[in-house]
Amino acid sequence: MKWMLQYSQELFQEYSDYRVDEFRERSIHPELLQKKLDDFVQQSAGLLRIRSAGRSFENRDIRLISTGNGEISVILWSQMHGDESTATMAICDIINYLFKTINKNITRQILSSLRLLFLPLLNPDGAARNQRRTAQGIDMNRDALALVTPEAQILKQLQNEFKPQFGFNLHDQELSTVGPKKEIAAIGLLSPSINHDKSDNDVRIRSKFIASAFTVTMNQFIQGKVTKYDDSFEPRAFGDNMQKWGTSTLLVESGHVPNDPEKDFIRKLNFLGILSTLFAIASSKYKTFDLSIYDQLPFNGKRAYDVIIRNIVIEHAGTKTTPADLGISYQVDTHSELPPKLVDIGDLHSFVGLREIDGKGKSIPESLLSINQPFEWERYF
Numbered sequence: 219m220k221w222m223l224q225y226s227q228e229l230f231q232e233y234s235d236y237r238v239d240e241f242r243e244r245s246i247h248p249e250l251l252q253k254k255l256d257d258f259v260q261q262s263a264g265l266l267r268i269r270s271a272g273r274s275f276e277n278r279d280i281r282l283i284s285t286g287n288g289e290i291s292v293i294l295w296s297q298m299h300g301d302e303s304t305a306t307m308a309i310c311d312i313i314n315y316l317f318k319t320i321n322k323n324i325t326r327q328i329l330s331s332l333r334l335l336f337l338p339l340l341n342p343d344g345a346a347r348n349q350r351r352t353a354q355g356i357d358m359n360r361d362a363l364a365l366v367t368p369e370a371q372i373l374k375q376l377q378n379e380f381k382p383q384f385g386f387n388l389h390d391q392e393l394s395t396v397g398p399k400k401e402i403a404a405i406g407l408l409s410p411s412i413n414h415d416k417s418d419n420d421v422r423i424r425s426k427f428i429a430s431a432f433t434v435t436m437n438q439f440i441q442g443k444v445t446k447y448d449d450s451f452e453p454r455a456f457g458d459n460m461q462k463w464g465t466s467t468l469l470v471e472s473g474h475v476p477n478d479p480e481k482d483f484i485r486k487l488n489f490l491g492i493l494s495t496l497f498a499i500a501s502s503k504y505k506t507f508d509l510s511i512y513d514q515l516p517f518n519g520k521r522a523y524d525v526i527i528r529n530i531v532i533e534h535a536g537t538k539t540t541p542a543d544l545g546i547s548y549q550v551d552t553h554s555e556l557p558p559k560l561v562d563i564g565d566l567h568s569f570v571g572l573r574e575i576d577g578k579g580k581s582i583p584e585s586l587l588s589i590n591q592p593f594e595w596e597r598y599f
């Protein structure tokens with residue numbers, strides 16, 4: 219395993235050389251991505267191939283970038299949910315890395331063993347609105363069978379055309395904790411189920427191997443902050459169906475760390491986690507990982523808020539008071555949005571805030587606190 223740890227450490231050190239600096243904010247516009255992809259292809263001296271994979275409901279181009287000429291095909295798709303751009307940016311960092319390091323042995327090995335198929339930004343209409351769903355109002359990750367969205371048709375068609383052995387299904391997740399712990403989940407992983415019994419077959423076991431490889435890489439940088447995503451079978455989702463169609467699929471969910479609103483660090487983790495796992499696949503060493511590393515990951519828990527203000531006093535009419543903590547959320551689907559909302563009042567000692575504020579000695583009148591309503595907390599604390 220030393221080979222992979224060494225590689226991911228190297229990637230960690232060198233990341234800033236390959237990070238695409240034009241992407242600074244999570245809400246990247248589809249046009250900026252297209253421009254960057256064109257730049258890459260021009261600079262890559264033939265290493266990258268690009269083609270239109272089809273068009274979105276509102277006629278935006280969805281493009282497939284491919285490279286490598288190996289026997290094993292790997293498809294990587296991101297941003298089926300329009301507000302989940304972290305991995306789209308990481309894919310661009312990875313593409314940038316691959317053609318800039320073509321003289322490195324590991325890059326050569328990856329590109330001679332694998333055929334990489336990148337589909338960054340599958341839902342450009344949703345991205346243009348910074349919303350989860352497509353322009354038709356559909357969650358395209360529940361459209362793998364009905365295929366009423368052109369975006370889902372594109373992904374299904376590419377699976378059918380290339381029959382990739384491996385797939386990376388790249389998302390951002392809701393603010394979550396590591397099981398019931400007061401620890402925020404940085405990365406969530408899942409080998410999707412193929413039926414309600416969650417049974418294994420060869421395809422799923424292969425994806426569990428790469429989930430273990432990915433976890434080992436992550437543990438060097440975020441030990442104890444990797445979780446397992448809900449593994450209930452979802453008959454309409456792409457991950458689950460990709461596995462059924464023969465593509466060993468790993469769901470990677472970008473989570474959160476404190477003081478990282480644009481998720482730069484999580485993007486970096488995607489970069490080195492994906493590249494290290496591709497190396498594990500290219501070298502066939504992925505089969506040497508212990509499956510229990512993935513199997514024993516704790517599930518995501520729901521004991522986190524964006525902001526927790528602790529130890530305040532609520533003033534009621536008359537002289538009565540209540541000691542309490544306040545939980546505040548900015549979450550809309552999987553992105554943050556103003557205004558903040560007050561989502562919890564009471565004992566939050568077993569919860570964790572992305573940001574924690576000590577309100578000791580401070581009080582607030584009851585009239586300002588309405589649950590699930592906007593709450594301009596910064597005016598009072």
Ligand SMILES: [Zn+2]
Nearest residue numbers: 299302389390
């Ligand atoms: Zn998602």
